[in-house]
Amino acid sequence: MEQASRGLAGLSKSYDPKPIEDKWYSKWLEDGIFKADPNSEKPAFSIVIPPPNVTGSLHLGHALDNTLQDILCRTRRMQGYEVLWMPGTDHAGIATQNVVERAVRNEGGNRRDMGREAFVNRVWEWKSEYGSRIIGQLKKLGASCDWDRERFTMDEGLSRAVRRVFVELYEKDLIYRGKYLINWCPRCLTALSDLEVEHRELDGHLYSVRYDFAGGGGSVTVMTTRPETILGDTAIAVHPRDERNRHLVGKSVVVPIIGRVIPVIEDNMVDPEFGTGAVKITPAHDPNDFLVGGRHGLEQISVMDDQGVMNENADKYRGMDRFEARAAIIEDLKGAGLLLDEIPHRHSVGHCYRCNTIVEPYLSEQWFVRTRPMADEDVASVKAGEIRFIPEQWTATYYQWMDNIRDWCISRQLWWGHRIPAWYCDDCGAVIVSADEPESCGCGSKRLRQDEDVLDTWFSSALWPFSTMGWPDETPELEKFYPTSVLVTGFDIIFFWVARMIMMGLEFMKKPPFADVYIHALVRDEHGQKMSKSKGNVIDPLVIIEKYGADALRLTLAALTLQGRDIFLSESRIETYRFFLNKLWNAARFALMNLEDAEHDIDAIDYGALRTHDLWIMTRVSSVAEEMTALSDGYFFGESARLMYDFVWGELCDWYLELSKPALKGEEGAARKRATQSVLYSVFRDVLKLLHPVIPFATEELWSAFGYGDTIIGRSSWPLAREVSGGDSAASAMESIQAVVRAMRSLRAEIKLPPQQEAPRMCVRIKDSSLYEHVLNNDDLIRLLSRVGKIELMPEGASKPEKSISYITGIWEIFFPVGDLLDTDKEIARLSAESAKLAKDAERISRKLENKNFIEKAPAEVVEHDREALADAESRIRRIEENISGLR
């Protein structure tokens, strides 16, 4: 035992996280307690971190996500598991490229001038300079990752996994290339997947435009929100069973402005009820029209370039921006008398999730993952319970998306990312997909060009659970730690990430990547608003850590994590939990002040010297440990934080520490003092352990102050429930003590007797005289806590003391003789109110008991319970009334 380190020497009077957090984090790293050993005999517990973007800085979402993961990992370590928490970062294609591009522009350069190689080198430089920033911030938070294993999605190993997966999917015909209408960001100049497009409602207009028949003699009117696409129209469509427009089919009409003659066709896609029932078809600029065009072999005419500028097909609008062109075309249509109507129209418009530019449906050659064949297997796996979403409601969300899943566009026209492992032969036009660079084409040509595009960032993150463990090699890590135990993440990336990990995990590992998916809430501000820089309501976790300490932030986040709810965070809430840390700190200081230098191990406890409250607190610790284990297994973070909060504050501090004071002062003799010290020593050991996963720094510091053996708390074992002999009867005796003390305190407050002033005496009467024993045995303690000189037990039939006020519970009657301080009217009023309230209860219960159905159908114990409750209420009323008449 480290006597030297025990005591108050290092403990400040109030809790101050500053001097302890960095110190202990370094110690943990030094001792290697976060290291995972794949050859361990212990059962495995593993988590892969949702890799933060290398560009990122720690925000509250990360803080929450990683606090929860850390709580799980630290608990499991103490429970004897071999824990792997795999850390790393994501290269975050578009986001990172944008950041570095901006930096280059600020220096007066530009990406195109630099060229691909120089630019990519520049991003790597940037990554090596700033990429570790977020890792350092996670350490500040206390994250117990196995840092030696830190991975990056563009590491050589992970890149190899990416190429391997691409090639295998291609060979299985699950990846294909083709010219389709995709979502295009005219600012990022890249294709986006459907998920990367955010739809927002915007106010626009619905324009009615007249298309005249080619030979004259009539016209058809169509509606559009995007008149600039008129230039790319290649048909007008009506519904096949639309009587109203039947006569139009087969006619030719003239596209306004541009004069192209196009046919009127029939297609089921058209809603005959909408507008005139005729719709213009622009295969190159609308996803729906693209499909119609495909069915009818229509020409696809792009009228814009990749930057959203009108191109050579746009006639006189060439060179105009798409929105300028829209305005110009509207004017021209008006001028030509072809614009028949213009009504305000609110509709949903796609925006780039990275730069918020309005996305353009754009025709281009891209790579896709064929998701349907894999999706069915994924859903089956979840349905079979191989993967469990917690809270369960997210399963429905997952299914809904998977049931409607569409092919995933994975190519991006960026420079930063995994380059697509496909080569094109300049001589024979062959496409070679290969994990390694081919030397020559099958035709013998050496003129091979690699595809210019890179893969969607989410392609590599989909492989994260196994790529980080060394796949495609067969490694001890995969053997030991795959599948992982649980994935902890926010619902915002269920589709982006979770669904795709399941897809790739099942496809390549034949096993789902995790057993549980714990989906936590989003952190919002105190008014429920999403935090954003523009709103100025962002709470920076690093500022909070600086001000309140990492433990306070962690405890707050954990306590506010109730399943399936958003978290509304404010500084005042963090303060509440910082106060708790201070409470714990001071309780520990109190214990340490009184432990002195003796050894007080639990085995040394002299059971014969224990009193009611000692046995009670020991029993309580045991059952709290049991509850904590269950709550932890069920991912009840908020509940377990609150349990500890209530137990430490409301039971340990408010009752036990107060009751232990006389013994610690030596007033109960040497044996009692020693026994009490031992109890304190043992109780704090378990309490610190139970709190350690949530508040690792403070508990480690206190652990060392107590000098519990020579190990650090991070290596100690999780407390188990312990049988305490005599614990049950101590618990019921404690109830008596608390009932009497609370009653007397309440009576004191009634006459505003100052706490320091001792009340001369109180009288106690009780229905069940066997409980007198509890009062007699703890007379000293009850008097101490209620500041009363003398407790008189009233024998049966004794009349109540003169000039006293009373507090009547179901079991106890407490009388406080107050002499001339008695305000008879006030006391009568108080008691009458109490009596009236009880009378209402009694009436309700007796009505219930008069109900035959209730007596017959309700379980016997419920009926019995109500009978007792009624008798109890009636007896209280009777006694209160007696008191009232005594006062008169």
Added chain:
RNA sequence: GGGCGUAUAGCUCAGCUGGUUAGAGCACCUGCCUUACAAGCAGGGGGUCAUUGGUUCGAGUCCAACUACGCCCACCA
């Protein structure tokens, strides 16, 4: 258009498989610097559980409808 979630004290939320008098923190009121802690202690006020029906002996809890708010998905021009 489809799916999901939430309505309980002034605020933020607990309340598990229906069964004592619906709880906590903050805020509020009263009295206390009682040598672990004023970041504290003790006592107290405050809710017809959104609305309406239904199931049941019994509903904050289960079911339906309705209202309000929020979120996700979707190719109505």
